[in-house]
Amino acid sequence: MDFASNIALGMSVAITPWNIFYCFVGVTLGTLIGILPGIGPLATMAMLLPATYALEPTSALIMLAGIYYGAQYGGSTSAILLRLPGESSAVVATLDGYAMAQKGKAGVALAIAAIGSLIAGTLGTFVLAAFAPALAKLAITFGAAEYFALMVVGLVAAIVLSSGPILKSLGMLMLGLLFGLVGADINSGIDRFTFGIPELSGGVSFVVVALGLFGITEILSNLEAREKRILVSAKIGRLMPRWSELRQVMPAILRGSGLGSLLGILPGGGVTMAAFASYTMEKRVAADPDRFGKGAPEGLAGPESANNAAAQTSFIPLLTLGIPSNGIMAMMMSAMLIHNVQPGPQIITGAPTLFWGLVASMWIGNLILVILNLPMIGMWVRLLLVPYRLLFPAILLFCCIGLYSVQNNTTDIYLAVICAAIGYVFYKLRCDPVPFLLAFIIGPMLEENFRRATLLSRGDFGALLTRPLTASLLLLAVALLVLAILPKIRRTRKVAFQED
Amino acid sequence: MNRIVVSSDFLSGALFMLFGGGFILIARGYELGTSVQMGPGYFPLALGCGVVLIGLALCGKAFLAPAGGECAAEFHVRPALFVLGGMIVFGLALRPFGLIVSAVLMVVVASFAGSERRWWEVVLLACGLAIFSALVFVEALGVPMPLWPRGL
Numbered sequence: 001m002d003f004a005s006n007i008a009l010g011m012s013v014a015i016t017p018w019n020i021f022y023c024f025v026g027v028t029l030g031t032l033i034g035i036l037p038g039i040g041p042l043a044t045m046a047m048l049l050p051a052t053y054a055l056e057p058t059s060a061l062i063m064l065a066g067i068y069y070g071a072q073y074g075g076s077t078s079a080i081l082l083r084l085p086g087e088s089s090a091v092v093a094t095l096d097g098y099a100m101a102q103k104g105k106a107g108v109a110l111a112i113a114a115i116g117s118l119i120a121g122t123l124g125t126f127v128l129a130a131f132a133p134a135l136a137k138l139a140i141t142f143g144a145a146e147y148f149a150l151m152v153v154g155l156v157a158a159i160v161l162s163s164g165p166i167l168k169s170l171g172m173l174m175l176g177l178l179f180g181l182v183g184a185d186i187n188s189g190i191d192r193f194t195f196g197i198p199e200l201s202g203g204v205s206f207v208v209v210a211l212g213l214f215g216i217t218e219i220l221s222n223l224e225a226r227e228k229r230i231l232v233s234a235k236i237g238r239l240m241p242r243w244s245e246l247r248q249v250m251p252a253i254l255r256g257s258g259l260g261s262l263l264g265i266l267p268g269g270g271v272t273m274a275a276f277a278s279y280t281m282e283k284r285v286a287a288d289p290d291r292f293g294k295g296a297p298e299g300l301a302g303p304e305s306a307n308n309a310a311a312q313t314s315f316i317p318l319l320t321l322g323i324p325s326n327g328i329m330a331m332m333m334s335a336m337l338i339h340n341v342q343p344g345p346q347i348i349t350g351a352p353t354l355f356w357g358l359v360a361s362m363w364i365g366n367l368i369l370v371i372l373n374l375p376m377i378g379m380w381v382r383l384l385l386v387p388y389r390l391l392f393p394a395i396l397l398f399c400c401i402g403l404y405s406v407q408n409n410t411t412d413i414y415l416a417v418i419c420a421a422i423g424y425v426f427y428k429l430r431c432d433p434v435p436f437l438l439a440f441i442i443g444p445m446l447e448e449n450f451r452r453a454t455l456l457s458r459g460d461f462g463a464l465l466t467r468p469l470t471a472s473l474l475l476l477a478v479a480l481l482v483l484a485i486l487p488k489i490r491r492t493r494k495v496a497f498q499e500d
Numbered sequence: 501m502n503r504i505v506v507s508s509d510f511l512s513g514a515l516f517m518l519f520g521g522g523f524i525l526i527a528r529g530y531e532l533g534t535s536v537q538m539g540p541g542y543f544p545l546a547l548g549c550g551v552v553l554i555g556l557a558l559c560g561k562a563f564l565a566p567a568g569g570e571c572a573a574e575f576h577v578r579p580a581l582f583v584l585g586g587m588i589v590f591g592l593a594l595r596p597f598g599l600i601v602s603a604v605l606m607v608v609v610a611s612f613a614g615s616e617r618r619w620w621e622v623v624l625l626a627c628g629l630a631i632f633s634a635l636v637f638v639e640a641l642g643v644p645m646p647l648w649p650r651g652l
Contacts, residue, residue, distance in 0.1 A: 051641050167561070168509075171516045171554040178523050178547050185530075185540035192540055193526055216583065223579035223613055389614040390625055393607040396583060397629050400590045400606065401599075405643045413591040417584045428575055429512040447543045459536030 006356050007129060013357030014364050019062055022055070024372070026063035027365045030070020031373050035078045035380050037085070039395055041071035043215030045331045046207045047398050049338065050405035057339035058354045062361040064335050068328050069311045069362065072271060073117055073369050074380070076304055080109045081381055089271035089307040092279045096292060096299035103295050107239040110377055112249055112297055113304040114370045115241075120257035120305035121366035124312030127261045129359055131313075135320040136345035144452035145464050149473035151446050154323045155439060156477040157267040160484040164432030170481075172426070176436035179204060180443020187451065199411040204419075206334035207406050209440055212419025213433045214327070215399050219392050220424050239374065249301035252282055256302035260309030265316050267325040271307040278306035312362055318343055319355060323442065327434045330441045513558030520551030579613040586610035598646040599638060603630035 013019065033044045045064050052060035075090035080097035093113065100109040142150070159169035182193045183203030194200035241249075259281060260274040282302040283289045292299045315332070317325045322344030324330040336343045341351060348355050373380070403412045423433055457463035465471040523544055533539025586609040593602035607626035611617045637643045 051637070051643070054642065167554060167558055168512055171512070171551060171558070174547050174551045174554065175516070175519055178519075178544060178551065181544055181547075187538075188531070188540045190530060190540045192530060192544065193523070216587075219583055220576075220579050223583070224576045389611070389617060390621065392583075392614070393586075393610045393625060394629055396586060396610050397590075397603055397606055397633060400587055401633055401637050401643065401645070404591075404594065404645065405637075408644055410591040410594055413587055417587050420584060420587075421580070424580055425515065426512070429508045429515065431512050450543065451538045454535055454538065459534060461535070 002133075003129065006133075006352070007360065009352060010129075010356030010358075010360030013058060013353050014062070014360040019059055019357070019361060020364065020368075022059045022063040023066050023361050023365045024368055026066020027070035027073075027369050028373065030067040030072075031074035031077070031369070031380060032383065033067070034071035034074020034076075034090075035383060036391070037078065040214065040218060041068050042210060042327050042331055043218060043395075043399070044071075045328070045335070046210040046215060047402040049207055049331075049335055050402050052335070053338070053405075057336070057341050058357045060339055061332065061335060061341075061354070061358050062365075064332060065315075065358060065362060066365045068332075069121070069308065069365060070369060072307055072311050073114070073373070076113050077110060077377055077381065078384065080113065080300070081106055082384065084384070089275045091272075092275040092303040092307075093300060095279070096294070096296050097304075099293065099295035100297065100300065104237055105295070107237040108241045108245060109297070109300055111239050111241050111374065112245070112301050114374050115246070116249070116253040116256065116301045116305040117308040118366045118370050119253050120260060120309035121312055122363060123254075123257040124261050124264065124309035125359055125363045127309075127313050128316055128319075128362075129356075131265070132316055132320050132355075133348055135316065136348045139321050139345035142345075142469075143467075144449040144456065145467055145470045146473070148446065148449040148453050149464075149470040149477075150321060151323055151442055151449070153473050153477045153480075154267040154317065154321075154325065155435070155442065156480050158325065158438055159432075159435045160480045161266065161273065164430065164435075166481075166484045168429075168431045169435045172431050172433065173435040173439045176439030177443040177446065179209070179436075180440040181447060186444070186448060197411070199407065199409060203444070204415060204440075205406050205412060206330070206441060208403060208412050208416045209419055210327075210331060210334075210437060211399050211403060212416040213423035213437060215395070216416065216420035217423040217427050217433070219395060220420070221427060222388060223392065245297060249297045252298035252302040253305045255281060255285070256305030257309040260306030261313045263306070264310030264313030267317060267323070270314050270326040270328075271310045274306040274310035275303035278302040308366070315358075319347055319358075320345055322445075324438060327437050330438050333441055507562045509558050510562035513555045513560075513562060516555030516558065517552050518555075520548045520553075520555060524548035524552065582613035583610055586613070595646065596650055598648040598650075599634055600630045600647055601649060603633055 014023070029044065029048075030041060033039050033041065045067050048064070048067070052063065055063070072089055075085060076093040076097065079085045079090040079093035080101050083094045083098040085091045085094055097109050097113065100106065155173055159166065159173055180203075182200060184191050184201050191201045256278040259278050263274040263277060264270060279299060279302060282298045283292050286292065286296070286298060314325055314329060317323050318329045318333055322333075322342070324333045333343050341347065341354060399416075400413055403416050404410060406412050426433060453464060454461065465474070527541045527544040527548055530541030530544070531539035532541045532545065586606045589609050590602045590606040593605050604626040607629055608622060611622045611625075634647055638645050638647055
């Protein structure tokens with residue numbers, strides 16, 4: 001009863017013409033940048049964030065979320081047609097998806113990926129709608145100590161599950177926390193690490209860090225690679241899959257959706273891991289695993305569904321606990337903060353139209369992707385013919401305009417130059433920037449809760465451990481770290497990420 | 501020995517120590533407080549020490565297992581120089597000359613970052629992008645930015 005009325009409320013928000021329009025803009029833009037390998041959803045969202053200042057918070061979040069899952073969809077398109085993964089989660093689609101395209105079934109492969117994504121998106125949305133209120137109810141009882149522990153677990157899990165070397169990721173994480181502290185201290189009002197620059201006392205803006213570390217660094221690394229000549233010769237052919245083909249992939253779609261929904265909730269989990277896990281699972285349950293890699297439709301349908309389901313459910317930690325689980329969610333979080341929405345358990349009860357509107361819009365966005373974008377795919381793919389030497393100045397210019405419009409001053413452009421230089425060096429040293437970004441946005445909250453918790457326990461760190469939930473969460477964080485550093489686990493991680 | 505110094509473990513370790521040390525140095529100037537009532541310096545100091553320790557561990561790892569650490573990748577100076585330089589030029593030119601001029605300047609500077617460029621392409625791209633961004637960002641989205649040089 002509750003569930004149905006909540007969904008109905010969400011639909012009433014999401015179906016207004018303007019919100020449908022922003023959803024459409026978001027998913028179309030997402031598809032576009034998903035197809036183009038040179039630019040990721042994180043940088044795009046960071047560029048557009050200042051442009052959403054004037055919008056309603058709900059519309060802004062609907063559009064930004066659309067960019068995210070639209071990019072998943074676009075990424076698999078170029079993976080299937082050209083064996084070019086537009087996004088990291090689409091790497092799996094290059095295996096069987098491209099093989100299908102070579103057999104002349106490109107259209108069917110695209111349609112299967114889209115239908116799988118729609119089903120998975122629907123399922124993921126339901127998981128989100130069903131799970132989130134319960135989790136939020138639990139989280140609202142948490143105190144500062146529990147929040148501190150929860151953030152620690154979230155950050156540790158994010159680095160353990162990420163692909164970089166643990167020690168470097170841990171260093172990046174702490175460095176991110178430190179950079180997050182730049183600006184006025186909440187308790188004493190003292191400016192920290194600002195070097196006397198007045199623009200810094202509000203802290204380094206998230207857009208600056210995100211664009212510097214991801215957007216600009218992405219351009220630099222792309223410019224190093226020699227430009228590949230791309231030939232768009234693949235015929236797309238028949239789009240609608242036959243009934244027998246649909247029946248063949250349906251179990252894989254459902255398995256992928258389930259697995260993806262589960263993995264998406266985990267901190268640090270997310271779309272790429274879900275896609276790889278689903279591919280492994282499909283290969284294992286198949287009667288004849290030999291077909292995989294040679295155009296098995298299940299090997300495309302499973303991972304494509306899994307990454308879309310994970311894209312939906314990775315909103316759960318952010319919307320219920322206020323803790324982002326990956327870089328994109330950190331981006332969403334900063335968008336919420338800019339629009340004066342405090343992410344956390346109080347969103348569902350405090351701003352129900354925003355929460356349910358966003359949830360419902362994700363389902364609508366998936367529908368738009370299938371109905372509107374699938375028939376236009378041939379046109380989108382032509383974009384790949386635009387050489388990178390024409391593309392990157394445009395991306396760079398939009399980055400600069402975005403940076404300027406954060407606070408209407410040029411300081412942020414120079415700060416981003418510094419971030420990009422640091423980011424480029426770290427990229428060269430194979431240090432993963434994602435833990436840095438996550439820690440950067442969590443940093444101030446982590447400090448605040450830590451200081452509050454120790455104040456309440458009268459400075460006794462041991463007292464933190466007498467609270468059962470806090471103690472078990474912190475123990476979990478330690479256990480995760482120890483397990484990750486042990487050599488045996490490290491080997492299996494290497495295997496799990498070998499195709500990454 | 502040479503291999504140790506160029507390994508990415510060693511370099512990133514050194515970089516972490518540098519950053520951590522910098523944060524510690526500055527944080528020493530802030531009030532530390534007690535563990536009950538923490539001052540603004542407490543948390544940064546603790547984190548700074550953590551970063552230095554990780555840097556030390558990475559350097560130690562590079563010395564103990566030099567074969568394991570991969571070499572640091574080659575740095576490409578040209579793209580970095582012209583891309584970042586383009587951004588700085590944009591920032592410097594924006595206030596006095598407006599968006600149109602600074603966008604053109606930025607595109608021209610940035611075009612040197614690539615390995616090949618054709619002059620007519622760069623000119624067309626620069627003008628096209630300047631007009632496009634003026635229409636979309638300033639006219640349609642209302643970003644408060646000067647369009648033309650001051651005094652015009």
